[in-house]
Amino acid sequence: MKIHVHTRVNGEATEFLCAADRSLLEVLRDELQLTGTKEGCSTGDCGACSVMLDGRLVCSCLVLAPEVDGRSIETIEGVAKGDQIHVLQRKFLEHAALQCGICTPGFIIAAKALLERNPDPSEEETRYWLAGNLCRCTGYDKIIHAVLDAAADLRGETR
């Protein structure tokens, strides 16, 4: 029997039907067509499926879809405002902080969560915060620089 779930995704009231053992990641991608959230390992190791659940950074592969009833979800699709991309997205482009791009939505969501808590993180704090996001292309340096540059930009500084 399918379960009827009412939730909010990127501020919009949303409902879907799912089996008890479907993950939030599967529902986002396959039912709601929000394919910006990527599937990497599906065991919580890579961070490609990162989303915000009630303001908390989580791996959507390790959340069962029925759990989000009455909760609020933010995905990569909610980060840009219309045509206006987020400063993190702009800095990732400027620093060439992506190659294949599979890890990028997860990194943007995780980095945004960091900067909302700590507008001025050190490089070390940034590297530890993002330790659950894996990238096999960039070697991480460009990503870290993009995040620190975005943080400076958000603080109104130039680096």
Add this chain to the structure above:
Amino acid sequence: MERAPLEEVRYESPTTIAHAAQLLGEPGARVLAGGTDLIVQMRTGRTAPRVFVDVKRIPELCRIHLDASKLWLGAAVPAALVVENRDANELFPGLVEAVDLIGSTQIQGRASVGGNLCNSSPAADTVPALIAIGAVCVIAGPEGERRVPVESFNSAPGRNVLGAGELLVGFEIPRPPARTADAYLRFIPRTEMDIAVVGAGVSVTLDASGVCTHARVVLGAVAPTAFLVPAAASALVGSRGEDAALARAAAASSEAARPIDDKRGTIVYRRKVSGVLTKRAAAAAFERARGARTR
């Protein structure tokens, strides 16, 4: 384990302990707290739950609260909330240290201390830390409520004292006496995102002149379950944490360790590291206890 047909799998989110206990009496029922072990085990085919009992809508399991005699830590409270909690940081820095070592930021948003214990891994980081501070499990079930000290909860890798229909509700952690502090250290071959090769939790209580009157030393990942090392604790009692006492405690821990050889470390290496971490964690606990406020 046989996989249940899809249509039989149910998701339940009880709001009371009694309802959860009733559901957990059903065949194939599993507790879903943070899901960071259960869902992984399900995806890799190690388990096939028939009923997911999501316990995160039960208020007692989601609360962290300090009263006059103890800290209450609900079994399903996510790691991130423990790390952010002011009382936990002030009273039990070693526990917070252990909780903060678990997984990534994403994992800490979901994974709970209760789940870490109930997964019954010998290498679970929070377990030695909980034992060091005398945490007691509150378990609810069909026969009512019972209390089990954390050191008696796990019986073997993957096994614990929970029976059918029983549920870990949370932990009662007694408020520490004056000049008491804890510390937890683990060794992994990298700096983040790994499983302990050895873990050591220590709690010490000092008298007004700085002499240790009470100690608990606990090792993880070097036996089928985390365990107390009374001989190491005895070596610390009566001392001020000077090198000779720390060395005796270290020797006692190395002696007590009963590790296995595996890809993470050899028996000889783990025995050695058990002593080293005992010494370092004890030194940190003494340092903190000297600075701790008189509560």
